[in-house]
Structure formats: C-alpha cells, structure tokens
Amino acid sequence: MSTFEFTVTEEQHLTRIDKVLSDLMKDVSRSQIQLWIKDGHVLVNDSATKSNYKTETGDHIYVTVPEAVEIEAIAEDIPLDIVYEDEDVIVVNKPRGMVVHPAPGHPNGTLVNALLYHCTDLPGINGEIRPGIVHRIDKDTSGLLMVAKNDQAHESLVDQLKAKTTKRVYQTIVHGVIHHEHGTVDAPIGRDRRDRQSMAVTDENGREAVTHFTVLERFEHYSYITCQLETGRTHQIRVHMKYIGHPVAGDPKYGPKKTLDINGQALHASVLGFTHPRTGEEMLFEAPMPEDMEKLLKKLQDSR
Template identity: 65%
Template sequence: MEQVTYKVSEVEHLERIDKLLSSMNEEWSRSQVQQWIKNDLVVVNENVVKGNYKCKTGDTITLTVPEPEPLDVEPEEMNLQIYYEDSDVLVVNKPRGMVVHPAPGHVSGTLVNGLMAHCKDLSGINGVMRPGIVHRIDKDTSGLLMVAKNDMAHESLVNQLVHKTVTRRYKAIVHGVIPHDKGTIDAPIGRDEKDRQSMTVTEKNSKDAVTHFQVLQRFKDFTYVECQLETGRTHQIRVHMKYIGYPLAGDPKYGPKKTIELDGQALHAGVLGFDHPRTGEYLEFEAALPKEFEEVLDWLEKRS
C-alpha cells in the first residue's frame, strides 16, 4: 500500500474532501475516494472523517492507497478518430476529457476500452490494464497517440522514444506574454516532495527533461506556443512552462484556476511522427485543434 500525505492550502479551504482528493489524481474517481473514506483509509489530522467533510486550511490529510485489484477490462464501442492503422500500429486522436487507460474505480469509458472494441490485437507488454499503450497524454490534453498492435511494434516504438527520435509537437496557450520568439527548457523533473501527486523541477530523484518552444501568437496577457518534446516526462510541458513563469492556461494543477473557458489545460498533441516498426518508413500525422481550443484563441484575439 502507498501512503499519501497532503496539506490543505488556503484556496482549498472548505472544499469537500472527496472532491479534493479525486482532483489530485486523474485515475482516482470520486466514488472510489468515497469508498476509501468509508473504509477508514483517509484521515485528517489523524482523525477519521466522512465524505462530506469540508477541509480547512492547514489540515493534514493522510490517504492510504490500497493495492489495485486485478480487473477485467471490457471492450466498449466508441467513435474513435483513427488517423492510421495497419497490422502493427495504430494512431488515434484522443479527445479532451478521456482517460487513456483504466484504473481501479475508473474501469470504463477510457481509450483502452474503445481500442479493445475496435481491434482485438493489441500488444501485451503493459499488461491487461494498458494493452497497446506505448505513451500517454493527460485526461484533459487532446491529441495524437501511437498504439502498438503487437509486441514487436511496442518494443520498436518504446526504443524510438528512449532514443528521442519520435516527433511530438504540442500547441498550448500559456499565461503571460513571452518576449522571445523561441527557447529551450532543460530542467530535470521529479515527484514534488510537498505534493506527491504533482511533478516539479528538482534535482532529487529526477530525470532529465528537455522542451523546445516557439511563440506562434501573442495576446494581451497570454501567449500561443508550440512545444516540441525531446523527452517525455509526466506533465513535462505543464511543469516546464510553469517553471519559466508561463503556466498553461486552464491548468488546475500547475496554473491559476478558471482564467479561460476551458475545462482543463489548453494543450493539444497536434503532431506525431515515428519510424514504422516493420518497414522503417517515417510516418507523420497532424490533428487539427479541437473546436473548444479554437474558440479560446478566437476569444483571446477579440479581447486583445
């Protein structure tokens, strides 16, 4: 079992504990957190509480996360946006709001559920919970993902990620006006010791992380950028842009809350390129911005 300790901040004062905990990790559903509370796995200031407990500034929450139970992942018919598919690989455009793979308490409605209904042959390297998944993007990030349909393809794609030969370009809207046209952020990322559900730039238990960015358009108090990943750390773009003082707009974890009309961070994985595992041919795909992202850009342009 993993134990997570969290200190309630001023902005979270009077927030329900079940809502607060479920917002800390996209793989924790609210119903699952409520069950943990019922099972006395959540204590506040060393006292057992109920699911409707309203947190107070300075409260120390301790959550004991139980070991996940083996789950049967069920196929679900979905209208997936498949950009490419053959006997080895598949490229899919994940919509905003969809979780990539199932987790305890969140076993349906994920991309993996839809992929299992779409095709029966997915690599088994990552096990039953994440068949075929080579890399992932956050729930509220939209865009392109490559999926392996057999173990040979999986190993090849992972090897390309390790050797930094995969092209991954993201569009993002950030707070503030970036004065320079482009730049590179080279700063190691690791788990935040003060908040175990967040990542941060740190020298402790970290891995190297490099993000290149280019300004596409400046607005009154926001900037529209394209970021290219050289490495693929958890929350890398979100953490790096915050680190240099330009956090992503709409990001509930790393940026100011509720500054734009978008549920979650303004981040879209728009370009994905890799060498085909079998033929070696370089393939590259581009997915247009989602409608809601375009609407935010239009709104920013009008108010500027």
C-alpha cells in the same frame, strides 16, 4: 500452448540466450523472450536459465510459449477518432476528458477499453491480449497517441522514444507574454515532495526533461506557442511552463485559478512522427486543435 526446440550452433557459441532466441524467433521481441525466461518458460538442457546465460555449441533450448491471457479491462463500444491504422500500429486523436489507461477511479471509459473493442485482431503484447500504449497524454489534454498492436511494433516504438527520434509537438496557450521567439527548458522533473499527486522541477529525485518552445502569437496577457518534447516525463509541458512563469491556461493543477474559460488545460498534441516499425517509412500525422480551444484562440485574436 506451443513448444519450440533449438540446438545452438557454433556461430551462436557464447552468445546471450535472449539474443539467440530473438534472432531465431523473429516475430517475438527480446523483452518478451526475457519475460519467458524469467517465468521459467525457457529451458537449456532441461534446466531453467537466465537471460544473460551464454550459450554453448550443442545446447538444447526448449521454449514453451504460454497462451495469451486477457487483461481485466473490458472492451467498450466507445467512438474513436482513428487517424491511421494498419496491422502494426494505430494513431488515435484522443479527446480531452478521456483517460488513457484503466485505473482506480477510472475503470471504464478509457482509451484502452475503446481499443479493446475496436481491435478484434490483437495478437497480444507481452503475453496479454491488449493494445500497447507506448506513451500517454493526460486526461484533460487532447491529441495524437501512437499505439502498438503487437510485440515487435511495441518494442520498436518504445526504442524510438528512448532514442528521442519521435516527433511530438503540442499547441498550447499559456499565461503571460513570452518576449523571445524560441526557448528550451532543460530542467529535471520528479515527484513534488509537498504534493505526491503533482510533479515538479527538482534535482532531488528528478529525471532529465527537455522541452523546446516556439512563440506563434502574443496577446495582452497570454501567448500561443508550440512545444516540442525531447523527453516524455509526466506532466512535462505543464510543469516546465509553470517553472518558467508561464503556466498553461486552464490547467487546474499547475495554473492560477483565474484563467481562460476552458474545460481542462489548453494543451493539444497536434503533431506526431515516428518510423514505421515494419516498413521503416517515416510517418507524420497532424490533428487540428479541438473546437473549444480553437474558439478560445480566436477570441484572443479578435480582442487584440
């Protein structure tokens, strides 16, 4: 456990304490500082405070940094397809069938379990020794995920997602023939009132959801398209494509029972782009679709 002491200067007078500390402790994210304040690890003149406290010249600030603690997920030696890695971020090509986070029913064998084994140098996210999963893709969707290795990277990548500056493109095969070349589905997504395990387009409890799609090829009963996410709601592409009458092939939850022979939905996160949180470099990664989906697409092409 480490302790830091600061004295507020005239330039910092009437500035929020979380802002003051994030400027002083440049290796710590503002969200982490807010958690420390909430948990009583930050004192001003020997008294507990709140994140919105406006500091005064001469205030004495004491910060006690708690030791990082390990989360319950255990490290497991599971092979990973690492597309890119440095001290701040990892880009992983997740296979179909792998759950991202441990959860009831899936305590082991997840991407987090694998990353805990792979990353032996994690400094921690929000005081926990764990990889920072910035966004998720469904168990039976394959493709690219960006993962933060520290607080600063995590905060930057989360902010980029909120600002809609990341690039996330999916390849998918959907039911039916889409006759126009491009389209946008702008429809709010929330929990399905009739089935709490599913999502649906709804105005009642929905949040903004926007998906742009482009048709690449058409077949007798299917279309091969790309979808670019503007937002990142749960099951977004699967729900939006069902909403416009073109559910994803192989989707056991939102698609018809009679579908293409594939183990899980024919949906692959093929392109991922973001700004590197430390260097500011524009990063862009691509991952080829899994072999079974590639074979499925070739079968449709050959039968045309």
